[in-house]
Amino acid sequence: MIDVLIVGARWTSAHHSVTHTFADALDRDRFNPRTLACLGSRSIVKAAVVREVHRSIRPLILVGYAQGAAVVGDVASEFGGGGSPIAACALISDPFRPRGHAVGNDPGGYGILGEREIDEVPAYWAAARGDLTTALAPGSSLRMVPELFDYFDLSTDEAVIDWRGRLVDASIREQLARYPAARRLWHSKRGEYFMATASLLTGPHETNYVRLGHVERLAQTINKEIAVHN
Numbered sequence: 001m002i003d004v005l006i007v008g009a010r011w012t013s014a015h016h017s018v019t020h021t022f023a024d025a026l027d028r029d030r031f032n033p034r035t036l037a038c039l040g041s042r043s044i045v046k047a048a049v050v051r052e053v054h055r056s057i058r059p060l061i062l063v064g065y066a067q068g069a070a071v072v073g074d075v076a077s078e079f080g081g082g083g084s085p086i087a088a089c090a091l092i093s094d095p096f097r098p099r100g101h102a103v104g105n106d107p108g109g110y111g112i113l114g115e116r117e118i119d120e121v122p123a124y125w126a127a128a129r130g131d132l133t134t135a136l137a138p139g140s141s142l143r144m145v146p147e148l149f150d151y152f153d154l155s156t157d158e159a160v161i162d163w164r165g166r167l168v169d170a171s172i173r174e175q176l177a178r179y180p181a182a183r184r185l186w187h188s189k190r191g192e193y194f195m196a197t198a199s200l201l202t203g204p205h206e207t208n209y210v211r212l213g214h215v216e217r218l219a220q221t222i223n224k225e226i227a228v229h230n
Helices: 016-025 042-055 067-079 146-153 157-170 180-187 192-201 206-211 214-225
Strands: 002-007 031-036 060-065 086-092 123-126
Touching: 002 016, 002 042, 002 067, 016 031, 016 060, 016 086, 016 206, 016 214, 031 042, 042 060, 042 067, 060 067, 067 086, 086 214, 123 214, 206 214
Parallel strands: 002 031, 002 060, 060 086, 086 123
Antiparallel strands: none
């Protein structure tokens, strides 16, 4: 039996369909899934995941969605291999997805926070087209606004409100004034500011991960590729 630790997005109540769909698609004769709440900042959740890794007495697969993917991907990269119980990781809407890595069709682009390679353990990514968190175009003006990245370390609702205000302020700074084309994109009717806040706060693409089969396809890949080696 292989344990599967699933870490959801920051807003767990809004994203149950993604993590539940993944767990339901696993072969329960070989995998034992359980969920760890993604509450608090990324550093707090990462510490909780590391504790679970150290406590594990069986092979362990780390699974994460959105902020959860940022955390478990970091843990797999830093603690995988070399006697670690981490057997693999599966990342959904990973903000650090490296370009060219996706189960099924690659939607292009790469993670909004950059690219993180995972070399020591098998790693699999699910990425939906249009998800700015994991498939942002290389030249997007969103990459110019560092306040966007702070979202993944927010720990309270009050902090989210403050962050949204800072993100609006960033859109009118001299920083963007130096890039007229980016400024027009940022403020247009379907501008990148509105796309970003909608994608990060309301998750309009979360249904695509379930409806278009990305999550189930990722779980079936784990069923096929990992269980036969353990």
